[in-house]
Structure formats: C-alpha cells, structure tokens
Amino acid sequence: MKPTENEVVRKLLHTMHLPRPTAGLALGPGDDAALLAPRPGYQSILTCDWFLEGTHFLRDKHPADSIGWKCLARAVSDVAAMGGRPRGFLLSLALPVSCTGRWLVDFGGGLRRACVELGCPLAGGDTTQRDEILINVAVVGEVRTGKALTRSGAQPGDAIFVSGRLGEAERGLELLRRMRQVRGSDRALRKHLYPEPRLALGQWLSEHRMATAIMDLSDGLSTDLPRLCAASGVGARIQAASLPAVSPIAHANSGKGSRSKTAQRNTSELAWNSKAIELALNGGDDYELLFTVRPYKARRLPTRIGRIPITRIGEITRERKLLLVQADGSEQSLKEGGWNPFAAKSR
C-alpha cells in the first residue's frame, strides 16, 4: 500500500531522531513554516542547492547514506564561504514510492550525521512523490553584521589561496563510475561521497579579516575562479605547478591499491602529471575554499589553518584575463572546463 505524505514525513523525522520542535529553533518541522530567532548583531545567510538524481548523483551507485550527508554538506559549504555558521535548513524531498522504505532510513541516517556534525538542525521542508529522487536544501546561517565575506573584494596584487586538495572528489567520482559495488567506507571515495564544508576555516578568515574575497569550489577552479574575478572586476594568474593536485587513480577496481601507490609518489611528481592538473582545474564537488589575501598578510599566513592545509596558487591581476602559467614559464589562457549543467548531462 502506498504511504501518505504524512507517513513519509513521520518516518523521516523518526529516522533522524528529531524531537519537536528541534532544539535551537523556536519552531521546528510540523507547522506551515519554521521559526528561527535571529541573534542581535547578526545577519542571516540564505542559500540553496539542487541535488538531483541523474544530474548530481546516481541511485544505483551512490549510497543513500552519502546522499543524505552530501545534500546538506554542499549547501552548508556556501555558508562557510560567507564566513558564517549554519542555523537550520529546509529539506525539499521528492521520492519514488520504492524509496520510502530502506532507502529513506539510510538517507535519514546520513542526513542526521550531517545535521549533528555541521551543527545545522532540520527546520522544515516539503515532501512529494516523483519517479526520480529530487532534493533541494535551503540553509539559513548567521554571520556577525559587517563580517560576511563575499566574492567581490579581490584587488590586484592579492595572493590567491585554496584549501585542501583539488580534484579529489572528481577522482573519486571517476573511480565510483567504474566500480561494480560501491563501498561508502572506501577512502578514495570519501571526498566525493562525504565532502566536508570548511566552516572553521571560513569563520577564521572572517574573524581575522584575512580574506578580501572568497567562494567555495563547487564546479571546479577553472569555472569558479572566473566568477570570483568577475565579481571583483579583476583578473588572475595561476601557477600550474603550485596547484595542490592529487594523483589520478590508475586501476579501476582497487581504490586502496592505487591510493597506496599514490602515497609513494611525491608532490612535485604529481604537479607534473597533466591528468592531476586537469582534475585540479576542472574537477567539481571539492567544496574547498578559494580566497584572496592582501600580499602583506599573505606572507604571515600559516600553511595550515586548523587541520586544513592552505596553498598559495597565484595572484590577482589588474588586467581582466585568466592565465595559467605552466611549469616551463609559458602562459596560456585558463579555459572554463568545470561543471556547466547546460552543457553536461550528468555529474
């Protein structure tokens, strides 16, 4: 027998062990809308993200638990890119009837972990039936008034930094596509299945007034950097050899094996690997932070902030061009090769 909408909602809330109303919210799920009490001296951050079967994930490949984690983590990443903290989220979920059983329980488990680890309770949402799994997450966050970080403040001469490693999620996706049986615990898949928004780093950069411009890398550096530059009215020169790239995975069915090989290679070797450079430039879904820092401050930046490595990859230029400097010193224009949903069919 087909469940009612009320039953699907009750099952999800039960799976997530949610009290009503959720702590931290004046009114949580169950009414026409949720109520959140903003703190004095703070602005609200608003952001939303699609997460769609066939476009952003594959039902037969991606574990439901990972879909639950990632739909929230990627939306929260935009809050990190503003230097803020998440306060709550709305979940819009459209499901086939066949996903209202075990799938929903696993999905709710991953979502619940993300709620707890990211400090972002479920405030409400909307549920309906659909042949494909459609997810939309809207997050409300907060940032102290005047402390929000935007894309538009980069100035010529600023140093450009990225957090973490670039291309790791795309490498995971390439591996996952070739796997018969996906294990969520596979370490080579972790960045793709369970990305971690850089909340602490974003807050550190905001509190220390360190970043002139910032955004999160969701579509790939070669597509996202032009957006930051356009918002700031500047250009950029990127050093290919400086990119914190990863090794491509050589063998289709052995994440672990290829990872231990990876560990044996050294960083300079990786930087020369054209596949790794391509992944770093064009790979999507990393949810690392891209930010710019005034040169006199850049010299004092540590190589890690918290536990997250940060790497200087180039500088902002007055001329509104995007250039990639190869290891031999030759320059070429940086082509947008990241994720464009109106060109690609699926991630």
Add this chain to the structure above:
Amino acid sequence: MKPTENEVVRKLLHTMHLPRPTAGLALGPGDDAALLAPRPGYQSILTCDWFLEGTHFLRDKHPADSIGWKCLARAVSDVAAMGGRPRGFLLSLALPVSCTGRWLVDFGGGLRRACVELGCPLAGGDTTQRDEILINVAVVGEVRTGKALTRSGAQPGDAIFVSGRLGEAERGLELLRRMRQVRGSDRALRKHLYPEPRLALGQWLSEHRMATAIMDLSDGLSTDLPRLCAASGVGARIQAASLPAVSPIAHANSGKGSRSKTAQRNTSELAWNSKAIELALNGGDDYELLFTVRPYKARRLPTRIGRIPITRIGEITRERKLLLVQADGSEQSLKEGGWNPFAAKSR
C-alpha cells in the same frame, strides 16, 4: 548553442529588472549566499515548496507567466499562515535548454509581478539543466516575536473559519484540463493560475490575537483540517451547508458562459450541490486560510476582513473525530480526499 549557467541566471535577473543587490537585502543574488538583516524584535519564518512539472503544473497547459507567479505565491502563503510578512526568497530552477528562451522571459515576468505585489524580493538561488521543469522556492519571512500563529492552539468549542471560497482553484484546474488553448486572462482560471496568499488577513489575525490555530489550505480542507486537529490534539465538526462552495463549471469550453450562469444561482442552491461540496472539501490549491477562534471572539468577527470574506464552517470538538454534518442533520466521518502526492500521479 547551449547557454551556460551564468547566461541563464543573467537572463532571468535581466527579465526581472533586478538591481544588484536587491533593495531590502544586505546582499542579493550573485554571491555564494544572500544576506538579510533581521529586524530586532522579530523572528524569522522559514518555508519552502516544490513546484514540479507533471506533478503541480503541465508545461503545455499552464502559461509560463502563471508558473512564475504561482511558484512564489504558494510558498508565501505559508508565511501568511504564520501571521508574518515575506522578506525575500531563494529560487531553485531546473530547466530544459528549450525553456531558456521565450519561456524563461515569460516565467520571469510572472515571478517579477509576484515579487512586487507580495513584497518579496529575490535573494538568490540555484540553476541547473534538466529535461523537466523543476522549481523549488524557499521563503524567509518575519513576524514579531511571540506573535506567530501556529496549527497547534485550537481548543474545544473554538469556531472554525475559512477565508474566500473553497474549490475555486480545483474547478479552474478541471476547466483548464479540458481547454485546447489556455488564456491566462480567463477569470474562471484566475484562482488556479494566480492564487493570492492571504497576507493581510494573516497579519490582521496575528495583530488582533484573534486565531488560536491557523494554516493555509493547499491540499484541500478534508486533508488539511485533520493536520490542524492533530497538531492541536482536538477533533472538529464541519457543517456542509456552511461551506463557501463554488458552482462546478457545466460547459467544457466556455468559462465565461458557465460563470454567468453561476451568478444566477443562489448560495443555498450551491450548498446542496454535491459536486460543489466535494470541490470545497477536497479541492487543492486554494491558498485560503483555515483558522479557529475562541467562541466569545467569534461572535464579534466581521464577515469580511479587509476585502476577504470569512465564513464560519464548524467548531472544534474535544473528541478527536472529524465529522461532516449534512444539511439534513445526519453526521458522517470526514474522509481525507484532498491531495496526497504518494497516491495521485499529477495535480
């Protein structure tokens, strides 16, 4: 040539004549997230709504302009049901490439009118490509702290009211399904294509502390009233003869003709019409307000609040049953016959 995501976003913003940032928002569309400055003494209202091709509208039947209006209006209706005011919204839009031309311009026109008339500026959103049109709208509103109206305060003896007429949107949908060529200007379709959230009524009820419980009617009275009763831990008795029902449309291809006939009938005749009662009980998409009022206050309520008629349709009971009293005095249990997405295939 296929457009890029940036181009689609620019076109929509241009169609909507949006300055950047939008007035009323600290930071509007174009960055990782939007910034909203909450007012001291107010709580934030959060709500979201799916609006999906095939489920909630038909691409070949519903004018793009109406889809733009309705996707925002129905989400804002939840803010009305809390007694609040909208402050801004996030638009998540997934479009086929074939809808990035004329369709997008018309959609943007309807959405822009809704923004202006409902006082709810676009704050941001997410855009992607998809074979079917998928829309999700998240609205942030505000209500003075302590003044929010919820579903959970109804008490035995309270009078039950609804605003406007019930079943008018469903009647419009039935007509639209039978039409070869849909004219957005057809008055019989107006409630279905361009519903008006009852913002002023919701605010009036909140300011005058008039409603003990309230919700908006989106899925139909017979499905929504049990939700209000469950939240309040009560039952209800509804008088069929009191329902502000509409006349069913007799002729398939002439909304105007059947409307003028409708006007000739008197209200008591309508109340006896089983089709009209069925529409009033089970028709979705009306976005009228359902609310309960303490009996001593109910006697003093006017028959209109602002320009919106309000009608007393029954009373809240201690016994947790939902009963429908027929015109002959016989009682039957009220069956949930409204919109359930997990049973129905399309609206």
